[in-house]
Amino acid sequence: MCTCSPQCARGLNLCAAIVLVVMTASCAGTVDVMLEPDSPTVPAAAAAITPTAITPTAPTAAAFRQTGTASWYGKDFHGRRTATGDLFDMHGLSAAHRTLPLGSLIRVTNVENNRNITLRVNDRGPFIKSRVIDLTYGAARELGFAAEGTAQVVIERLDELPGTTPFTVHAAQYVEEENARLLKERLSAKFEIISIIPGATNLGTLYHVEVGVYATEEKAEIVARRVTQEGLEPVVIRKDH
Numbered sequence: 001m002c003t004c005s006p007q008c009a010r011g012l013n014l015c016a017a018i019v020l021v022v023m024t025a026s027c028a029g030t031v032d033v034m035l036e037p038d039s040p041t042v043p044a045a046a047a048a049i050t051p052t053a054i055t056p057t058a059p060t061a062a063a064f065r066q067t068g069t070a071s072w073y074g075k076d077f078h079g080r081r082t083a084t085g086d087l088f089d090m091h092g093l094s095a096a097h098r099t100l101p102l103g104s105l106i107r108v109t110n111v112e113n114n115r116n117i118t119l120r121v122n123d124r125g126p127f128i129k130s131r132v133i134d135l136t137y138g139a140a141r142e143l144g145f146a147a148e149g150t151a152q153v154v155i156e157r158l159d160e161l162p163g164t165t166p167f168t169v170h171a172a173q174y175v176e177e178e179n180a181r182l183l184k185e186r187l188s189a190k191f192e193i194i195s196i197i198p199g200a201t202n203l204g205t206l207y208h209v210e211v212g213v214y215a216t217e218e219k220a221e222i223v224a225r226r227v228t229q230e231g232l233e234p235v236v237i238r239k240d241h
Contacts, residue, residue: 064157068132072140
């Protein structure tokens with residue numbers, strides 16, 4: 001019968017526990033306990049010692065990266081209103097994009113010569129499916145492709161702006177309003193909402209035919225595939241008006 005003090009008894013119990021852990025580890029093999037580097041869990045002891053060890057990180061902008069063909073537009077629209085209401089300056093630095101929120105800050109890099117510029121989106125387009133962005137003449141000159149007319153580029157968004165406006169499907173555009181009306185009549189047999197949106201240029205008015213209004217880009221893309229079956233080359237654009 002043990003007659004040692006309570007402190008002694010606790011010491012013996014602690015020794016026995018240590019021996020048991022060592023014996024268990026010897027039988028089961030080595031056990032490594034690791035915390036993930038990015039794990040938000042902090043051991044209680046460490047939290048008690050350094051309660052401010054983890055600092056919340058600031059939210060970052062949603063990643064946007066797109067590769068494709070860039071073109072430029074100039075005197076046909078010079079001095080006209082852009083989608084933001086600004087006057088278009090062909091010699092300035094701005095861009096037209098189909099789906100990025102107006103005002104987005106982007107970096108555009110010419111992959112052929114690695115030149116890049118930073119500018120804002122203030123207009124909608126291009127309406128040619130094979131192209132992903134329209135730049136001002138001044139921007140194209142800075143990137144070194146003004147003479148060629150087009151270039152392969154990488155577009156990266158540098159900020160985060162709310163993008164709550166809906167999307168529509170741009171089906172086609174015409175110089176003659178009558179042609180736009182005829183297409184509207186044809187598409188009305190299969191689609192509910194068809195709009196004709198006039199757009200002024202220095203060469204006259206263009207009539208844009210748009211199909212529907214959709215809450216997400218994904219829904220608009222589904223409709224665009226259906227419009228393609230009508231022999232058209234539609235593109236999805238963010239609807240700002």
